[in-house]
Amino acid sequence: MKKMLKKLLKIDSGVSAHNNVELDRQYLSKDVPMSNIARHQNWYSHLIQIGNKPGMRILEVGSREVTGSYNAKENFRNAEYVGFDYYPGNNVDVVGDAHKLSSYFKEDEKFDIIYSASCFEHFAMPWLVAVEIAKLLKVGGVVLVETHFSYSAHERPWNFFQYSDMGLKVLFSKALGFECIEAGMSNPIVGRFSLLADEYLRNKPVRGLYCHSEYLGKKIKEMENFSWEQLNLEDVVGDTKYPEPK
CATH class of the missing domain: 1.20.5 (Single alpha-helices involved in coiled-coils or other helix-helix interfaces)
Known part of the structure; x- marks a missing residue:
């Protein structure tokens, strides 16, 4: 029995x-693509696979160990790894402001891979950080950004932005010299409006929530004297357009 x-x-x-x-x-x-290579659980092992080789130079933007140890220097032991962060700490080689990232390195100093995890939401002017990354990345080099689309408020008051996959593609568009390999979301969230919300919203489901958004791209061209102010809208949104009224 x-x-x-x-x-x-x-x-x-x-x-x-x-x-x-x-x-x-x-x-x-x-209409929201799910990440595969750049998915939350996959992107780090992918970067180790392609980057942990002699002669490769790796830069992590926001490298300080905050939520636990992940041994970046050991994981990239066959390459040259440099950790950059706003504060000193474990896994940090260079301390500085990511909005002025290139100023902390020599003019001809370039990297094969630049990546940043759970940091772009804390940059006050992420469009400037994207340009700084472009300055330091070799043509043919890889950039990986993982950040949040929907997530709890954290590390306030410096919790500035949340990103869709399209938002990351705009930051790292062809206008800045990048080709998108993959952009998408991972880790879906099931949500509803709480009983503390406005009465007409209470308990209504909220769909299309994802914890992480990711961008994996390759630098295909050097863009001299890049300026956001000189761009047209089409330069960053490509062949997409805002949905037409029904």
């Missing part, structure tokens, strides 16, 4: 889990 009960509970648990997954799928947005 006990064996049969355990079997029924196991089956019921499996069915419930399946039903929950199907329910959660209803909170996804069909």
